[in-house]
Amino acid sequence: MNKAMNRRTFLQYLGTGAAALAAASAGLGTLDGKANAATAADHMFGFKTNKVSGYFEPIGPSTEDKLILPAGFKYDVVAAYGDVINQKGDTFGYNNDFTVYFPIDGSNERGLLWVNHEYTSELWVTGEPKDGKFTPAQIEKLLYNQGGSVIEVYRDEDGVWKMDTKSKYARRVTGLTKGIQLTGPAAGSKAVNGAKTVQGTFANCSGGMTLWNTLLTCEENYETTAGDAGLDVTHYGWVVEVDPFDDKAPIKKHTALGRFNHENTAMGLSKDGRVVVYMGDDKKDAGVYKFVSKGKYDPAAGKANSKLLEDGTLYVANMKAGKWVAVTIEALKAVMEKEGWKPSKGTAEEWKKKYVSQADVVVNTHEVAMALGGTPTDRPEDIEISPFDNTFFVCHTNNDSHGNIHGHITRYMEKDNDLGAMEFDFEIFAAGGRQSGFSAPDNITFDSNGDLWTVTDMSSGSMNKGVFAAFGNNGVFVIPSSGPSKGEALQFASAPKDAELTGPWFTPDERTLFLAVQHPGENTEDAAKPTSMWPHRKGDDQPRPAVVAISGFKF
Template sequence: MENMNRRKFLSYLGTGTVALAAASSGLSVLTGQKAQAATADHLFGFKTNKVSGYFNPIQHSTEDKLLLPKGFQYNVVAAYGDVINAAGDTFGYNNDYTAFFPLNGRNSDKGLLWVNHEYTNPLWVEGAAGKSGYSADQLNKLLYNQGGSIIEIYRDGDGAWKMDKNSQYARRITGLTPFQLTGPAKGSKAVGGASTVQGTFANCSGGITLWNTVLSCEENYENTAEAAKLNSTHYGWVIEVDLFNPQWAVRKHTALGRFHHENSAMGLAADGRVVVYMGDDEKDACVYKFISKGKFDAAKEKANSLLLEDGTLYAANFKKGTWVALTIDAVKKAVNTPGFKAPSLIGKTADRLKAQFQSQADVVVYASEAALILGATPTDRPEDVEISPFDNTIFIAHTNNDNHGNIHGHITRFFEKDNDLGALEFDFEIFAAGGRQSGFSAPDNLTFDSNGNLWTVTDISGSSINKGVHAHFGNNGLYVIPTTGKNAGEALQFASAPTDAELTGPSFTPDETTLFLSVQHPGEQTKEINKPTSLWPHRPGDSQPRPAVVAITGFKL
């Protein structure tokens, strides 16, 4: 079967593909790293060999529908405004990252679903600000509808996924929820002396820890912080939440740095230390990893969270193939070197930077500036960063950067020295390039299924979809790239998003028979409330589009 979405990819795959394909024949090589493999990424983690990529790929589309291959169907599990619990809490706006946590062991028919809520649209949520800013009611809506939702879901006798609105676990984490700060910035001058802060918002992607909590990442926080008159240094962090225990204090881990976090991918160094990879979703921004001081101990369960409070934050220097430690001593040495000039991307004078960096708290609060000062490489919007569960290589979705003519983005693959996530040296390759030849543009979230297929969603901006050089690709979509079998190296389109929407946050049940997927910002380009560009999910009588999480079924046991 030939179509524009099944272009040969082999010429764009790196030479390491052979190793990946060999590893994908099974996961026996990871038996000594069970915890790492199980939490390497928010989409993959279950050793079941069920998702094979055996489907008839769909064509690019411009329809206001969520389109899937023949034999697959979806249920809307939760949409903006839906009640999620007996207390009357409602599902937030612009859902992004999802993570499924089974109830009763590895039960694939019932569990808790964490869902990020990234930002609001004033047209549909809080309304336009007045001359003096938002009213108290508007601010409450703005903050409440960001953050995250914890919902309990189950599969009924007919195979349809539904939400249990009487769940004892279901609750909201919002821009109004009190958070503890941990790590070097806690109580420091750099955050105004705060040890606790108000809320989380701009929650983009995330990850799952080795101890079964969720990490959620604050990305483009500035507008909400400014509108709510909140201290911006209290945002741009990685937060941690225990879905199963409402009394467990939610926290922000400052040791992981403050920047425009896309996601977090956790694994283990060869010596047992915890490693967290992160991307800064900005043009000309850096790639980071955190290595804990202490070592992971499964017997300590959630007490392992302390590992995220003490360690070293690094940024990648692509030219040298090294991880640069972001320490106050290194930054002070750099800024006080005779003739030091502030990097042009920072936009601050040398004298201002010298005054700004006085402690390790300052380094983590201004991590992106510290990284550039110390020679880390600015790159093309590093969004999702994931650890391959097959060979410990690191995949980075560089979505695009029109400042440098990188219109369609690419996927970079890191090879850590000695295959050790704790290494401080690496090599890399361009694993895949977006464009007409590959059938997709602007790769975002990445992951693997247990047959070694690479899955990627795309993030063409609403203002560019179906225009100019992006017209070829239609609406945003979800693509699968098999690494073995008769379709090896071909890009297959699995899903097409509704009008103006982006597909985000895919995650599977343990048996890989259900894929959860967020449909974010359908109808985002709407200018007048009575003329929406989308009405997805097309609920009877509804006059507005609604971001929603869907459960896709049709995968065979």
Template sequence: MENIDRRKFLSYLGKGTAALAVASTGLGSFVEGKAGATAASHLFGYKTNKVSGYFSHIAPSTEDRLILPQGYTYQVVAAYGDVINKSGDTFGFNNDFTVYFPIEGSNKRGLLWVNHEYSSEVFVHGKKVGKLTKAQIEKSLYTQGGSIIEVFRNEKGEWKMDTSSKYARRVTGLTPFKLVGVAAGTKSVNYANTVQGTFANCSGGMTLWNTLLSCEENFEETSAEAGLDPTHYGWVVEVDPFDSKFEVRKHTALGRFNHENTAMGLSKGGKVVVYMGDDKKDACIYKFISSGNYAPSLGRANTKLLTEGTLYAADMKKGKWVALTIEAVQKLLSDSNYKVPALLGKKKEDLKALFQTQADIAVNTHDAAIILGATPTDRPEDIEICPFDNTFFVAHTNNDNHGNIHGHITRFFEKDSDLGAMEFDFEIFAAGGRQSGFSAPDNLTFDSNGNLWTVTDISSSSMNKGVHTSFGNNGMFVIPTSGSNIGNALQFASAPIDAELTGPWFTPDESTLFLAVQHPGENTTDINKPTSMWPHRTGDKIPRPAVVAITGFAF
């Protein structure tokens, strides 16, 4: 084991962290309002609660490889263009969020949902000559959205895709979606009840009723190129991977903005709580609380809870959640002494005309939050709840407007550890930079030993340049929360050239970690001279975004 000489983070989880042995990845499972542990109690060694001694952390790298510590291996499960089912559907481009759904409780066979965030001029639809052609638009929309694939681990311990699966299918920018919730059918969405497709799918989450939530993030360019109504995008999407007859839907009550992911839990009173980040500079942190209570016996019917409730935004100066209601917005805009925040760059008269109904709040959520005093932050991306104490963590990736070049991770404490509370406190859990060894934290997850995992998102235009030189390519880091290396970041993986690692998700027994390798070779301008060729498959002439299965964890 190499000596760890990186400086410790600014702070860490604290003395109660050993209790994280009950935590599974991300949300974990909730039963009657309590966190239930289903994950292994030994990821790197039996009941160790530490990482040190169970893998030798790797150094930063600029190589065109996915590098893991000694003893760990990966298999490419699916890559862009791979056929996923008997119908001939193909795996989309720029895979991001992944979530594993066991089939009959298996850790060796299940369904994997994978987000596809955006297309590529160079590698997918070809260069534009003026506007995109109809064929180019259709191809771009098809490569986005999501893939449902069936995966299994064979007798050799290798993960493969089962293309004969009855479940495997695509959900794309061409798939019809139902709008549900406060804005459905209203003037705010131009009276639409059904809309075309989902795209710009970044991260997401799993519901308590075993469906998935996929989040539409930077939708503006694609909707404009395709001539689609922008009010129909920027929502949280729900899909049942096991049931193609379940009508895929967009939940307007959760607000419209540049969604990164969702983290779902329960309040002490049994209401569903959904935390959400907005991945842009000077954006806010949100949570939705359902009007009704969660009933495990209702199963998927609990989806109705996401159609009625209250959407809040965080006022970090006061440590309070601000309800985003039309009454509150109209009251402020009618006050002659109220001045519209300069951040919005809009006139009061225009905002008065914009906000007429609660549906307008849902469609213009960011503006409403800023009007009501919510705090603009530094690209709040992934949010994850710690089941052991109901704190939640936010990855603030960066914001050069504020001089926050390397980003940080914030830990929030809801009052009385109640996710339904209206007051909170917070602390800086970790700061990116030379002292921590990473920059631009993005997706987060926890393992059952209480270690925090984070992947990074240094932009490909900044990678290995200037103040980002020391970090090498993007990577994955593990942060021990107890033991001799508490609070130190250990690098577990290094991404290929131009790529970022996204969507980490463990099988329930934590024997396998699924991980997406997104946009290798993104800086390529000439398809004949790609900057990366990962995953270096025989016969390939271009790099391919892909999902991998990492194995080698101790048992």
């Protein structure tokens, strides 16, 4: 075991970040303010229950074609690409990412699992385009194998997690799904070519859970698929709401939350009861956003609270000023009217013709946000609200254009501990690199001890080469906030070859961690010579992205 690489201490050089988180989890209250259950990270069903405890013996970096876990832990492959998920014969999509578990009747051993499907593979799914264009049959495969899956999962008497293919809930939501509603300012507008309903969702990266028990799935790198399928690109790049328990409930794309390369959502409440949604735009030199609803959350209203996501204000972070900047047509018009103003692209007159309504603003969120003073950052991916206070954490995965090769995790503190505040401060909580033992933090989650779990996203073309060689394959790392390993990065998992680990999500009792294994064997050039064959199932002739259930947590 390479102790120098798998146990790294942050406290000596990161200021008060990890120390403050540790104090909060111990109940010492040194973080600014305290959260309530509504403003805790959405997936923290076990808030302050101290369910995950007894630290594992960390593993070291690996280059093996295996999903490696610490001693005493095991994983079950719950669903893999191509598996049949229901009696209708629907199949599990490709390149699974975000997962979210919804208990059935409060159970920790049977529930619905939503899984995103982000993109496909010409080698393993569609085949190569003919003369640069996909055939209709290929386009159908391209669109069907993206989107998301609702599957019913359960733990059997032997403690093995399985998929129930007889489930009445199991279904696919794909790039072929008809009648998805647009809500908010862009619905029916010229900016989306008059559309009120659109076809499908794809490029689904991460997401979040709402306070009313639905899910939000986020469309990230949608441009290529829209182009290949000949679809209107303005209909994609949105946050999409799905009710996993009701296949008759409308699927909605909430345009008030902006159109950009969405990674995920993190939902909480302002002090006055409005819904706040934090979001990252996963590309180089892109902003950190939040949406604040106009109306207030009403627990008694249940799923009718979805209307709150249709009307509110979208903001972008100006990190130099420590202020949230409204991304609105009114703000943009005020800027455009200033004497001598020049946009970064085009002319002032062209902008005045292009931007006449809020619909135009939300369809072109990034361009407007940067013009209004939003701070370009280093690929802001997953955002989570701390379960112990109203600070929120952002994974800035990396930006080689700025020399930020290994990325970092930033902690933001809202003024007066109010998620609805217009001012904030921030600090670097953890930095990727040799000193920490990980590179390219992507998704994060908290357990109820306040320990921060992060998965990494080194590109498959970079792993085990040059400055990335020391890290081995992508992995899962835990930064405990209390106990003898406080402030150290402990490696919990190592991915198979070429793969990325994504979508970590605990069951309410925190006895099970769901995790997606995405694009194993992605560097394969010849199907007869795959670089990975994970999950090494009998009869498989190709590597398969899959979702696993990890168990072995001690109580």
